[in-house]
Amino acid sequence: MRNRHRTTTPLLAAAAAGVLTLAACSAPGEEPSVLEGDTITIGVKFDQPGLGLSENGGFSGFDVDVAHYLAEGMGFEREDVELAGVTSAEREDKIIGGEVDMVVATYSITPERKTEVTFGGPYYVAKQDILVRADETGIETVRDLEGHDVCQGEGSNSASRITDGLGIGATVADAPSYSQCIDWLSDERVDAVSTDDLILAGFLAEDPSAYRFVNNPFTDEKYGVGLPHGDVEACEAVNKAINEMYQDGTAGELLEEWFGSTDLELVKSVPQFEGCS
Structure with missing residues (x-):
């Protein structure tokens, strides 16, 4: 967490105390919104090409560009935005613990996660699909994964949807x-x-001759913007910025920039928001 509470100089303390008796940024007992901070720390992936990759002392990717766009829409100058690498497994903990103010990191919205964090968005609706080696000829649908070894990243439930959700062995x-x-x-x-x-698609774009899409998607994955639980004010600001990002064409341009070289069918219309309550 970076300066969520704005600082007050000693000279202004008494005056500020008087003002706060009349009006406060947050209701008694409530945490202030991340919008009230002087800076904002945003968690992004650091090892996913095309989405969030740490290299040359910085971060690059679609999610990184989206994070900067949203932060600007929330009122933060670029120099007041700090990016921090996060893994899938630690996204909730980083928000709850105050290490980051917001997460833009392929963070699928689920009912379970919504009990711990508030989600803005989604800012993109992806589909679950399968990547295999280019010379693999026996896997053409999700059902063909029966008896095969399937990898998922720690903290993800992607492969579990295949085994538990679809009953595939x-x-x-x-x-x-x-x-x-x-x-x-x-x-x-x-x-x-x-x-x-x-x-x-990000990994495929790095080495298109080594892998191929099965291109048989079977779920919707709503990428949300993770925020501290109950921060409705920030959530509404995020949703407004996402809408503007699609309306002004930025979202489409970023999708083409990062994934246009693959055969992925990109969705460039504004996603249906989940709501901030």
């Missing part, structure tokens, strides 16, 4: 990250990687 291999899953796929330690098509 695949063996789930949990890797520390999806970049590790791709390494295992390349080394033939697993037969497939299954997760959101936007994540897979």
Whole structure:
């Protein structure tokens, strides 16, 4: 958390106390909104090409660009935005613990997660799909994963949707990250990687001759903007910024920039928001 509470100089303390008896930024007992901070710390992925990748001392990717756009719409100058790398497994903990103010990191909105954080958005609706080696000929649908080894990143439930949700007898291999899953796929330690098509497209764009999409999506994955639980004010500001991002064409431009070289069908219309309550 970075300066969520604005500072007050000693000279102004008494005056400020008097003003606060009449009006306050937050109701008694409520946490202030992240909008009230002087700076904002945003959690992004650091090992997912095309979405959030740490390199050359900074971060790059679609989610990173979206994070900066949203922060500007929330009233923060670029120099007041700090990015921090997060893994899938630690996103809730980082928000709840105050280490980050907001998360833009392929963070699928689920009923369970909504009990711990408030979600703005979604800012994109991805589809779950499957990536296999380019020379793999036996996997053309999710049902073909029966008896195969499927990798998922720690903290993700993508492969579990195949085994538990669809009842397909695949063996789930949990890797520390999806970049590790791709390494295992390349080394033939697993037969497939299954997760959101936007994540897979980022890896595919890096080495299009080594892998291929099965291109048979089977779920919707709503990418939300994670915020402290109950911060409705920030959520509404995020939703307004997401709407503007699609209306002014920025979202479409960013999607083409990061994923246009793949055969992924990109959705460039404003997603239906979940609501901030």
